[in-house]
Amino acid sequence: MDFRRIEEICSDFKKALKRLEEALAEDLTKGSIVIDGTIQRFEFTFELSWKLAKFALKYSGVDVETPRMVIKEAFKAGIIKDGDGWIDMLEDRNKTAHIYDETQALTIYEKIKNSHYKLLYNFANEIEKFTS
Numbered sequence: 001m002d003f004r005r006i007e008e009i010c011s012d013f014k015k016a017l018k019r020l021e022e023a024l025a026e027d028l029t030k031g032s033i034v035i036d037g038t039i040q041r042f043e044f045t046f047e048l049s050w051k052l053a054k055f056a057l058k059y060s061g062v063d064v065e066t067p068r069m070v071i072k073e074a075f076k077a078g079i080i081k082d083g084d085g086w087i088d089m090l091e092d093r094n095k096t097a098h099i100y101d102e103t104q105a106l107t108i109y110e111k112i113k114n115s116h117y118k119l120l121y122n123f124a125n126e127i128e129k130f131t132s
Contacts, residue, residue, distance in 0.1 A: 006055050006131055013048040013127075017120055020045045024113050032102070035109045039096050042112045046093045049123055053079055056131055079130050080123055089116045 023038040050067045053074040057064060064073050067090055075083035092108050 003059060003131075006052070006059060009048060009052045009055060010127060010131065013045065013052050014124060016041065016045040016048050017124055020112075020117060020120070024117060032105075035105055038109055038112060039105060042108075042116065043093060043096055045120055046089060046116075049120055050090075052127060053123075056127060059131075077130070079126050080119070081126070082119060082122075085115060085119050089119060092116065 020038070020041040023034070023041045026034045026038070028034055050070050054064065054070045056079065057070065057073050057077060060077070062073050062077070064070050068087070071080065071083060071086045071090060074080045075086070080086050088111075092111060095104065096108060
């Protein structure tokens with residue numbers, strides 16, 4: 001595993017996280033497009049986060065493939081602090097990728113705003129420590 005690849009993914013992740021933050025700052029009165037756009041940015045940010053964790057773990061000698069296993073190993077390694085929260089976030093990511101229901105979308109939007117974003121933000125700080 002090339003460390004430069006980890007740095008590239010980390011940079012992409014941080015940009016995606018910033019764009020997710022921007023989406024969360026949008027006014028919900030603009031309509032469902034805000035919810036849909038925020039969920040899409042969440043999906044992209046989450047994908048980058050677990051892949052970044054996967055590559056960081058691989059660089060340190062731990063080879064795992066699935067998002068669930070990456071989350072478990074990243075929790076063991078201290079890259080993430082709230083394993084249950086990350087599993088919940090994974091489950092929400094899976095829901096948004098396979099079905100669309102307006103009520104469920106609003107529920108997931110609220111979870112992104114109230115908890116998932118914080119988990120991703122904290123991960124950004126922890127991955128810096130882990131890879132330096």
